[in-house]
Amino acid sequence: MKPRNYAPLLAQFAEEHAKRSPKSATLHERASKYMIDGGSNTLRLLNPFSPRIVSAKGAWVQDEDGHRILDFWQGHHANVLGHNPDFVTRALAEFFSAGQGLQTGFTDRLQIEVAEMICRQTGAERVRFTTTGTLATMNAIILSRAFTGRDLIMKVGGGWHGGHPWGLKGVGYHGGFEAMDSAGVPASVNENTIITNYNNSDKLKDHFRQYRDKLACFIVEPVIGAGGLMPAKKEYLQAARELTQKYGVVLIFDEVISGFRFRAGNVAALYGVQPDLMTLGKAIGGGMPVAAVAGRADILSWAGKGGKVKFDGGTYAAHPASLLAGKTYMHYLIAHEAEIYPKLYATGTKLREVVTRIFAEENIYARFAGDRNRDLPGNSMHMLLFPYQEGGELDTPEEVRNPAACDMMLSEKVLQLELLLENIFTVHGLGSNSAAHTEADLQFLGEACRRFARRVKSYL
Numbered sequence: 001m002k003p004r005n006y007a008p009l010l011a012q013f014a015e016e017h018a019k020r021s022p023k024s025a026t027l028h029e030r031a032s033k034y035m036i037d038g039g040s041n042t043l044r045l046l047n048p049f050s051p052r053i054v055s056a057k058g059a060w061v062q063d064e065d066g067h068r069i070l071d072f073w074q075g076h077h078a079n080v081l082g083h084n085p086d087f088v089t090r091a092l093a094e095f096f097s098a099g100q101g102l103q104t105g106f107t108d109r110l111q112i113e114v115a116e117m118i119c120r121q122t123g124a125e126r127v128r129f130t131t132t133g134t135l136a137t138m139n140a141i142i143l144s145r146a147f148t149g150r151d152l153i154m155k156v157g158g159g160w161h162g163g164h165p166w167g168l169k170g171v172g173y174h175g176g177f178e179a180m181d182s183a184g185v186p187a188s189v190n191e192n193t194i195i196t197n198y199n200n201s202d203k204l205k206d207h208f209r210q211y212r213d214k215l216a217c218f219i220v221e222p223v224i225g226a227g228g229l230m231p232a233k234k235e236y237l238q239a240a241r242e243l244t245q246k247y248g249v250v251l252i253f254d255e256v257i258s259g260f261r262f263r264a265g266n267v268a269a270l271y272g273v274q275p276d277l278m279t280l281g282k283a284i285g286g287g288m289p290v291a292a293v294a295g296r297a298d299i300l301s302w303a304g305k306g307g308k309v310k311f312d313g314g315t316y317a318a319h320p321a322s323l324l325a326g327k328t329y330m331h332y333l334i335a336h337e338a339e340i341y342p343k344l345y346a347t348g349t350k351l352r353e354v355v356t357r358i359f360a361e362e363n364i365y366a367r368f369a370g371d372r373n374r375d376l377p378g379n380s381m382h383m384l385l386f387p388y389q390e391g392g393e394l395d396t397p398e399e400v401r402n403p404a405a406c407d408m409m410l411s412e413k414v415l416q417l418e419l420l421l422e423n424i425f426t427v428h429g430l431g432s433n434s435a436a437h438t439e440a441d442l443q444f445l446g447e448a449c450r451r452f453a454r455r456v457k458s459y460l
Ligand SMILES: Cc1ncc(COP(=O)(O)O)c(C=O)c1O
Pocket: 076, 131, 132, 133, 134, 135, 137, 160, 161, 162, 163, 221, 225, 226, 254, 255, 256, 257, 281, 282, 291
C-alpha cells in the first residue's frame, strides 16, 4: 500500500481553520503560555488548536468565534442526554441558591440515595464513591490484589482505564499493545501487568492457563472505548466469567464509559454476565465528577474499617453538588428508560446508515468498528474506519487500530479537522450520539461527510 500523503491537505485545513477562528487562535496562544499544549488533556487538543467553547446545549456547542458546532465528543462520552440538560442545571441552581452544594465532608442523605440507586440498577452489593474513573479502576485493581493476595493483573490491549500505573500499559498510544504507554511507571508494574486480546476467547483461555492462580484480576470493558468504541462478544464475556471463577480471579468490568449508556444500569446486565466488581463514572455524574467502585461486599469491605486497603474516595469524593447532579440524572434515565435508550439506539443506527451510505455513494469504503456484532445492537458510540480492504470482522483493537489495515490518519486527523470546518466536532473517528441528536443533525453530518469525501478523494 502506497503511503498516502495528507500533509498538504492538513496544512490547507489548518490555514482555513485559523482564518475562520481568530479568537480561538488567540486564546490558544495565551493558553499555551500557562498550560502544556494549551490545555489539560492532550487528547482533547486539536492540531493546530481547538475551538474554545463558550456555551453548550443539547447536541450543539458554540465557540468564541460564534460557530455553532454539532458535537460528537459530548463531555468525553459522559453526556448521553446531550449538554446541560435543563432538569440538571435547574436542580443545581436551586441547590446553590439555597446556599448548599459545596463539599462539607460529612455523609449526607444524597450519598445513600445514589448508592441505593446504583446497587438497585446494577446488582452490586456495595458502592464506594470517588471522583474519577481513573481512581475507580486503580482502586478496584488494588482491592483485587489485596483480596486475592496475588500480584499479576490482566487487561486487554487497547483498553483504557485511566492514567494510573497499571492502566498505562497496552493502550496502544505508542504503537503495539504490549508496550508501556508512559515513561515514569515502575518496572514492576510493567512486569505485573499481563496483556490479553479483546474479543479473542482462545487467547483469553491461553492466558488464563498460563497465569492461572497468579492472577489477581482481569479488568475489561464490556464495550471498549479507546480500543474501538465497540462491544464485546457475549461468548467472550462469558468465557471471562467462567475462567475467573475457575482460577479464583476477580473479574472487574470497567463500565466507566458503558454504564447507563445502553440501559439505566450496567451494560453487563444485557449480556447476562455479572462481574465481581464494576467501575462507573461519566454518565453517573450527570455532567459532574462522580465515579464509583461497586460490586461484592466481601471484596469492597477490604476498604472498610478493619480492612487493609486504603481506598478512601478523596477530599472531593461524594461531593454534594456532584451527587445531586448524578442522582437527578440517573433518576431521569431510570424513569424514562423506555424512551431514552431506544432513541439512542435508533439515532446511532441511523447515523451509521447515513455516513456509510454517503461514503459508498462517493466510492469510499467506510465502516464502523464492531459493526458486525449482533450481541449488543444499537451502539451509540462510533469509531469510523476507512479500511484499505473490504471484508474483515473489525471487532478487535488489533484490527481497528492497525494502521496497515485502516487509514487511521484519515479517520482521526484529516476527518476531524475538515469536519470542524463544517462545524462538526468528532473524536476517535466520530464519537457518540446523545439522545439530543436529531434526524436533522444527522442529515447535517451526512452532507458534511459528502463534502469531506469530495475534498479528500484525490489523495486516496
Ligand atoms: C473505560 C474507561 N475507564 C476509565 C476511564 C478513566 O476515567 P476518568 O477520565 O474519569 O478518570 C475512562 C475515561 O475515558 C474510560 O473510558
